[in-house]
């Protein structure tokens with residue numbers, strides 16, 4: 001599988017909707033990922049969960065991430081993911097959120113290497129597309145579990161490993177210790193992706209150089225900030241103009257309404273207003289104003305009145321996008337925030 005740039009857009013529950021992934025590809029991400037999808041939900045045919053398997057024509061290459069702890073159920077889920085058109089099946093061994101870890105899934109599997117290897121073996125045996133694993137360093141602070149389990153996962157069939165070198169206990173505190181990523185790179189002969197605290201091209205370059213990793217993954221820095229993706233990919237420099245920010249936000253709003261339906265999108269989008277308009281780009285009160293508005297139509301109107309020049313940019317962006325089809329409709333919102 002060929003990935004056109006060394007930048008991967010991170011899977012983020014409650015963020016990585018299609019609109020986010022499509023935008024990430026447009027700004028230079030070489031690979032985009034769905035948020036984690038419950039293998040149990042897929043295997044039960046849960047309608048909401050199945051919605052995660054709708055894939056847009058302009059998303060490829062795309063990884064769909066699954067989580068669970070039963071090898072057989074994970075294999076069945078992987079087959080469904082492959083049938084849906086994903087280019088890669090990613091397995092989540094990193095989620096630190098209790099709702100997931102208490103079921104034996106996510107980061108918990110780092111402490112149960114035999115089970116983790118069984119999961120990878122079954123999943124890799126079930127599909128023809130490559131299978132990758134995303135993990136944290138371990139459960140407890142200072143843990144080096146990822147270094148012990150990593151090579152075993154490769155033997156079990158993982159074609160690539162992504163490491164977010166924080167412990168599950170750390171959640172998002174402290175910093176990602178990429179010296180561990182460098183150690184992992186030395187231990188395995190498959191591509192390793194470095195995840196954690198990459199926010200600029202300078203940092204991306206440093207992580208690539210000091211760890212020898214194949215690619216960097218960008219998460220929080222990309223929230224409401226596709227220009228960071230463009231900067232890290234080496235395509236853009238400098239801050240975007242206000243009109244451009246508003247145009248991208250409006251396109252994101254419209255795409256998200258198509259995916260989630262207007263009612264769900266209205267709530268889902270609120271956090272994105274701050275992400276797009278913050279960073280000193282617009283006065284603080286403006287975001288508060290948008291969050292208080294009831295309908296998406298009012299939000300659009302208010303945004304356009306703040307930056308009228310956005311209209312022509314938006315028309316151009318919409319003309320360039322492939323036509324939305326019914327595969328975009330009603331994608332569910334994640335109930336597992338935090339990843």
Ligand SMILES: Cc1cc2nc3c(=O)[nH]c(=O)nc-3n(C[C@H](O)[C@H](O)[C@H](O)COP(=O)(O)O)c2cc1C
Pocket residue numbers: 010011012013014015034035036065092094095134164195196197198217218219220221337338339
């Ligand atoms: C809101 C949020 C949701 C996340 N959801 C997932 C997820 O579903 N699966 C996953 O493997 N990682 C998830 N993560 C972790 C990210 O993929 C990434 O590893 C982490 O944020 C560190 O990278 P960053 O510093 O670039 O954000 C999530 C992170 C955030 C902030």
